[in-house]
Amino acid sequence: MVMLSVKNISKAYASKQVVDHVSFDIKKGEIFGFLGPNGAGKSTTIEIIAGLKKKTGGVVTINGKEMTDKDRYNYLGVQLQQAELYGNLTVKETLNLFLSFHNRKAFIDEHIHLTKLEAFLNQKVKSLSGGQKQRLSLSLSLANDPEILILDEPTVGLDPQSRRLLWDIILSLKQKGKTILLTTHFMDEAQRLCDRVAIMNEGKLLFVDTVDHLLNQIDKRFSIVIETTPDIYPFLNVEHLSAIIVRDDEKVVIKTDEIDEAFQKVMKQIEENELELKSIVIKEANLEDLFIQLTGKELRE
Numbered sequence: 001m002v003m004l005s006v007k008n009i010s011k012a013y014a015s016k017q018v019v020d021h022v023s024f025d026i027k028k029g030e031i032f033g034f035l036g037p038n039g040a041g042k043s044t045t046i047e048i049i050a051g052l053k054k055k056t057g058g059v060v061t062i063n064g065k066e067m068t069d070k071d072r073y074n075y076l077g078v079q080l081q082q083a084e085l086y087g088n089l090t091v092k093e094t095l096n097l098f099l100s101f102h103n104r105k106a107f108i109d110e111h112i113h114l115t116k117l118e119a120f121l122n123q124k125v126k127s128l129s130g131g132q133k134q135r136l137s138l139s140l141s142l143a144n145d146p147e148i149l150i151l152d153e154p155t156v157g158l159d160p161q162s163r164r165l166l167w168d169i170i171l172s173l174k175q176k177g178k179t180i181l182l183t184t185h186f187m188d189e190a191q192r193l194c195d196r197v198a199i200m201n202e203g204k205l206l207f208v209d210t211v212d213h214l215l216n217q218i219d220k221r222f223s224i225v226i227e228t229t230p231d232i233y234p235f236l237n238v239e240h241l242s243a244i245i246v247r248d249d250e251k252v253v254i255k256t257d258e259i260d261e262a263f264q265k266v267m268k269q270i271e272e273n274e275l276e277l278k279s280i281v282i283k284e285a286n287l288e289d290l291f292i293q294l295t296g297k298e299l300r301e
């Protein structure tokens with residue numbers, strides 16, 4: 001069931017089109033990821049959905065009807081990149097304040113538990129670590145018990161442990177039935193969290209699909225990276241396979257979709273030519289590789 005739908009939305013500043021006829025649907029209960037390099041238009045798109053920026057064209061619908069400000073108040077929880085909070089209030093005071101805006105103070109324990117804030121309740125906001133602050137700001141975006149959560153780069157700047165904790169929290173919110181739209185630069189985050197991913201570049205959507213389907217679009221999805229003495233390069237013969245061979249310093253990289261056959265051939269050629277195998281690694285391409293294949297650009301600058 002489609003919960004939120006974006007049809008042909010556009011945003012232009014002077015003559016610059018920063019969001020260009022973007023359309024996608026988000027299904028109830030899914031985590032939908034927005035990926036793209038800096039300046040692709042991700043934040044602008046979600047700020048339009050959240051009602052924080054005016055679009056120059058298109059329509060945003062919720063449950064089939066054009067979304068009004070009242071719908072936004074009732075349905076959306078939004079966590080933007082920079083949350084301005086009062087540093088001198090404690091975590092508990094801040095939560096109470098935000099819950100009181102929505103007459104939901106009775107639910108404070110649930111919010112604390114969901115976002116794992118038990119240990120910091122009496123700590124002032126200004127003394128929280130980056131990960132703790134992110135969890136508090138996620139908790140605040142849940143104050144109206146929204147059906148849809150919009151998270152703009154929720155784990156940016158966090159250490160790996162804090163990121164994983166936040167991932168667990170986001171997945172537990174999905175399990176509670178929330179529909180989640182998030183933006184990220186991180187491929188592992190998209191692959192771990194998202195049911196479907198939209199890849200955006202220069203204001204346009206390139207693809208919307210499941211991570212698995214997107215990965216299947218990658219030409220020559222596997223790489224075998226080999227180092228031998230002497231160098232295997234002159235001995236390599238991968239005829240009859242659809243593969244390309246490239247050099248990477250002392251190593252040779254074979255890119256192919258026929259990984260089993262290619263691996264067997266390489267091992268046979270090492271044996272037959274009595275080469276010493278120094279290292280062999282098989283790598284599987286990720287969404288970053290797909291992005292490079294599509295645009296010739298890296299996702300992160």
Ligand SMILES: Nc1ncnc2c1ncn2[C@@H]1O[C@H](COP(=O)(O)OP(=O)(O)OP(=O)(O)O)[C@@H](O)[C@H]1O
Nearest residue numbers: 013016018036037038039040041042043044045183
């Ligand atoms: N007020 C503004 N006036 C002019 N251009 C703007 C304005 N706000 C944003 N832009 C431009 O719109 C484009 C899209 O910006 P946006 O923040 O949506 O990208 P993004 O994909 O979210 O990038 P990031 O990952 O860096 O947040 C950028 O080129 C940005 O410079």
